[in-house]
Amino acid sequence: MRRIPALGAAFFIALGLFAPQSQAAPVGTTAPAGVSAGGQAGSTPRSIPVPKSPDARNNTPYELSSQDYGKQSTVPAPPVAAPLKTGKQFSAAAGEDPCTGQYDVINATGSALVQKLKALPYVDCTYPLFNLRGENAAKTFTEAKMATVADALRDASATYPGDNSTSVGQLVLFLRAGYYVHEVDQASVGTYGPTLETATHAALDAFFAAPHSKDVTDANGATLQEAVTVIGQIKGLGRYQGVLKWILASYDGSWTPQMDKSFKHFNWIIEDGLDPKTVDNQGWKAALKADSSILDTWSDFITRNEDLLNRSDMVSNEGRYLGYALAVPELKAKVRPILKDLINRYPNVGPTAAITMNLAWATRKFDKNNCAAYAICDLNDRLMPVILPIQHTCNANLKIRAQDMSAAQLASTCTSLVNQDAYFHKVIGDKGAIPGDVNTNLEVVAFDDYYNYSLYAWSFYNIDVDNGGMYEEGNPALPGNQARFIAHEADWLRPTFHIWNLNHEYTHYLDGRYNMAGDFDSNIVTPTIWWVEGIAENISFGYRNLRNTEAINEAAKKTYKLSELFDTVYEEDGDPDVNSTRVYKWGWLAVRYMLQEHRADVEAVLTKYRAGDWNGARTILKQTIGTRYDAGFDAWLTACASNSCGPLPEAPVAPAIPVCTIADPRQFDKNCRRDNLAATTGNYSYHFLNVPAGVQKLTITTTGGTGNADLYYGGGNWATTGNALAKSTNAGNNETLTIDNPPSGWVYFSLAAGQQDFSGVSATVQYQ
Incomplete structure (x- = not known):
């Protein structure tokens, strides 16, 4: 896109490069243009992210604040459970199925419901309740039955022994299942009102007041983690901040696995509670304003457990949310010195980087342009030469800055891009650069893996990192402008070396220089994404001689008409996966078809693009062409699905110009x-x-x-x-x-x- 989304820590700690800022000597490298040190943003060109690899998305060892901020936080679904059987599916012979009581739970009410529920084997016969939908959900999780179970949990909590010998676990799981099914199938379950809210509060109040609810044992943890999750389901974090405070004050590395899960379940609640884009739906912000001492407990939790800091550990993962408190204006004065201490207490590389860089990210997100309050205005100066120490020049127009690339990898990357330049012009033709375009130089920035990209790229280049990379075109008419592709190695493909999206993004650079007038913002005043992403996909796959299997599979589905694809934009269809399919896979198909079947129309559109006449190009696409090619595209898709869509055609070669005949060779x-x-x-x-x-x-x-x-x-x-x-x-x-x-x-x-x-x-x- 056209700002289109490891080194050994011990060695650097020994050098003192990442000691607290008061002790660290600045390295002396300035921050990139448009980015103030410490990630405080100046004015920068617009970025649109590169799709993240499914491997990077699923295998990231540590989920960073800078990549998950702004996501809708929801209570997770339960573990996979077998579907709940109906009464007709049970054997008539008593005792043949230990879960036959599930059907009784659906129909029972009052004390019989509590009796039947507590008799269900825990967990095997209780988890299937989460799968109820429709009529069975409506019968099982009425407000009255939920309140009955909540009252039973309140009464049973008085003598809770710290294990499930009194079947408290079944009661908690029923409540959790009810709230979950209510969320996913409210049309069947109906609404929940104040009666249930009062009963659930009383039940949780009693449970968390029980002395044995604080037993650090797996037996207690199995029930405690579910009760904690119910807090999130009822948006009750503010009411139960004392529970979190106890966990933060008590936690250490000796906790049992089930108790650890209780702690992890708070992560699903805290982010939602501090999300600055929402109202205080958890009452969490109000609770922090009323008793901000929990912030000190939170900070102490990190320093007390600092020996556990190791990227993906629970301390780093929980500690990062402390920075979200900056989003509450009334808490800023309290939070600033706490974050300053934590950010400068630990190295910004190695095992502790996850906590320090995430808290630094929070200062940029929620306290912009105030890096001095955290003593990190020189953070980029100190970090960039160490995180990205390799600077390699391919030629006058292409350079690489990398975290960890061998000489052979640098050379192969240079060769790949230089040769791709020639391939691009074979396909597009060579009409010269856009007049006034001074983007003669591209810098490729390659982090060692997605983790390091997520951890540092936001600070160095002032970009979002919930993506697979960023191409920043900048203003191509501005002398000294630096076009830059910020990327990472595809570590999941190792030992094969590959910079994720490299050839795709280099095509954006070439396309912007030779086909699209102005900067990226001007390019998208009308829908041009069908071409921008479609040609990038075609050149990337074609140059590497790879079959675009996913796009070819899409062809058989015939999801879109060609005339519809001319309207493609980046954010539509609601589902990001659906939108990605339209942008990239269907963009590949649309451009491939147009280059093969209607080259003259492509040249007419590109002539308008090169002149910056976006409305003129739009007129060609939507009026001159309109729907005339939809039938042809449909037929082409049928053939494409069976024959790999045919070759990517090269531009017509003009008649050869004769050799000069004048004797002087000059x-x-x-x-x-x-x-x-x-x-x-x-x-x-x-x-x-x-x-x-x-x-x-x-x-x-x-x-x-x-x-x-x-x-x-x-x-x-x-x-x-x-x-x-x-x-x-x-x-x-x-x-x-x-x-x-x-x-x-x-x-x-x-x-x-x-x-x-x-x-x-x-x-x-x-x-x-």
Whole structure:
């Protein structure tokens, strides 16, 4: 997209690079343009994220605040359980199925319900209650029956022994199942009112007041974790903040596995309770305002258990939510010194980076432009040279900054991108860069894996990291603008080396430079995503000679008409997976079809895109084409699903320009070419021609050969890198200059070998 979404810690700790800020000497590297140190955001170009790999999404060892902030927090579904049987499915012979009492629970009421429920074997015969839907759900989880069970839990809690010998667990699980089914099938269950709320509060009050509810044993933990989850279901965190305070004050690494789960279940509640985008639906913010001492307990929990800090540990995972308290204005004065201490207490790399960087992220998110309060204004200066120490130049137009890449990996990445440039122009053609586009240089930033990308990229580059990378085009008309693709290695593919989405994103760079006028914001004033993502997918798969199996499988479904795909935007359809399928897989199909079957229409649209005439392109797509190609696209999809959709066609090759016949090898005439031009690094291949009066457009192009030749035009003077009226300095040898209304008489141009030798280059001059 066009800002389109490991090093050994012990070594650096020994050097003192990540000691508390008062002790650490700044390394001296400035933050990237547009980003203040410590992640305090300046004005930056818009970013649209790259899709995250399913592997990265599912296998991340530690879920970062910066990637999960803003998600809807819901109480999790129960463990997978066998479907609940109906009465007709049970054997008539008593005792053949230990769960026959499930059917009785559906129909029983009052004290009989409590008796039948407590008689169910725990957990095997209670968890299936979560699967009830429709009529059975309506009969089982009425407000009256839920209140009956809550009252029974209240009474039983007085003598709760810390295990399930009195069947308290079945009562808690019934309440949890009822609230869960009510959430997913409220149409069947109906509404819950104040009667149930009062009864559930009384039940939980009694349970958490029972002395044995605090037993640090697996027997108690099995029931405690479910009771904690009910707190979230009834939005009761504020009422039961004392329970969390007890857990924070008591927890240490000796807790049993079931008690650990009780602690983990609070994570599902705390984030929702502090979400600044919602009302205080948990009463949590109000509770913190009334008793902010829990913040000290929270901080003490981290420092007391600092030996457990190790990326994915529970202390890091729970501690990150402390930063969310900054979102409550009344708590800022209390929270700032707490976060300052924690962020600067532990190293920002290695096992403790998960807690320090997440809390630093919270300062940027909720206390923007106030890095001084946390003594982290120089955080980027200290971190970037260590996290991204490798700086490699492929050529004048392409460089790599990496966390951990070998010399061979750097070389192969450079080769891949340089060769892809040539492939792109074979498919698209070569009409030169967009006039005024100065994005001649791309920086590829490669973190070692998705974890490190998530942990640091937000700070270094002021981007969101709930994605698979970001391409930042910036303002291509601004001198000194740095186009940048921020990415990570696909660690799940190792030992194979691969930078995730590299070829896709490099196509965005090329597409933005040669096809799309202006910056990304201007590109999307009308729907252009069908082309932007479709061509990126086609070039990426085509260049690597890979079959786009997922897109081809989509073809058989015929989900969209071509005319509908011209309307594709990034955020639609509600479901992000559905939207991703439309954007990328169907974008690939739409562009593939148009290039194969209607190349002239593609060229007409691209002519408008290159001129920044977005409305003109839209008119071609929606009026000139409209629905005329829908039937053809439908037929093409049928064939595509069975034959891999055919090859990606190359651009038509223009008739060969004749070789110049003038004896002087430096001189050109009208519409001719010279081949096998060469120069060594630092030198030039000088040329000139005599332009007659009345010429409206002079075009000079270079192609082919090896090395890197840059093209300079000097008008009536010899052209050099320091004396030129126009220049084209792409990677490789594909350069184009178009001079409108050139002066009559002798004009001069040159091919410069600024960074490396070049040879075998062809230059062509045309004018009209």
